Amino acid sequence: MELGLIGYPVQGSLSPWIHHQFLDQLNMTGSYELYEIAPDQFEEQISDFKRKNLNGFNVTIPYKQRIIPYLDALSDSARAIGAVNTVVCHNGKWTGYNTDGFGLTAALEERFDDLFYKDKHALILGAGGASRGIYYSLLQAGFNTVDISNRTYEKAVELTGLNNSDTITSPMTFDEAEQKINHYDLIVQTTSVGMTPNEKAQVIDLEKIKKGAVVSDIVYKPFWTQLLKQAYQKRARVHHGHEMLLYQAKLAFEHFTGQSVDAKGILGDFEKMIKSKNEG
Incomplete structure (x- = not known):
């Protein structure tokens, strides 16, 4: 082989x-x-x-x-x-x-199978290349809503063009996502924000996150990104990028x-x- x-x-x-x-x-x-x-x-x-x-x-x-x-x-x-x-x-x-996005959903289902029950809501942070496969796979996984937030609102809108399912998607800015962060059961961070050597950077604040929500960061260097550290402190469940x-x-x-x-x-x-x- x-x-x-x-x-x-x-x-x-x-x-x-x-x-x-x-x-x-x-x-x-x-x-x-x-x-x-x-x-x-x-x-x-x-x-x-x-x-x-x-x-x-x-x-x-x-x-x-x-x-x-x-x-x-x-x-x-x-x-x-x-x-x-x-x-x-x-x-x-x-x-x-x-296999990028399907790899993420397979890993999530292995660790947090309760995410894939009814009436779950997901948020994707970022609308770049990595987010396309992740968005597509989350649509296939049957979430009620999969919202997309991005610094540039127009790019979030553009990504919604992949959606031909019954899943509801709302595009929004990072500021708007931060205001309704307690709505989501799953948050997936798809940007390079927080990657080494910029370990202190964080794309949004999770102060109001729902207890028990899952925060997944596709960055794996550092192992503990600033976003995952805050998620853990707020009693959310964390999912590392590796x-x-x-x-x-x-x-x-x-x-x-x-x-x-x-x-x-x-x-x-x-x-x-x-x-x-x-x-x-």
Whole structure:
């Protein structure tokens, strides 16, 4: 099983560790290589890349949209989201998928299954690239409402165009979201605010958050973002960013192999590694 990751930059990626764990689980031989492609060389190198004998590869920033014209097929969800992070190679054909948002909802359901009962309300903070897959997956998960807040209101409005479900979505500014924060059972932070080296930054204040709400931050460096620290102090439940990373990789690997693997069983070791790297 020959797998890999393309992006720029990719050095320091944790994906090889994750996928080698999954290969070991299935007693499969194989490798997972990092392929760093400079933006000005993308067209030339992706054509050479297509000649490699890979079973599949992941795609990270800045190529999740740029890869699409080179694919032979897209899953329905990848087409709707407009971005691809997983490509399966079979008989010379490339098929694109997007597991980012579904990885988050899978991780959330594993830890907080009560979120997926009736009459639950979610808020997404941010309307950038990461939010698209997350918004789409939350719509599929059956929340009553999935609201979107963003510094630029127009971008939040634009994202609502993905919604063709019965779920109600209201676009709003961060200030407006802060005023009604006690309405939400789930808050997902999708921006880079609070990421190292800007650990003190926080996208909104959670002073009025509902007790027992879940706050998920996709940032995993630092492990405890300022937003998660405040959520914990306010007796909300917290969800760290490394879990989305692990579970989207699980779904990607299952696309590559057609076999199920266990993410929960390696979560503890993955968390230790994340904390060690953050401290290093």
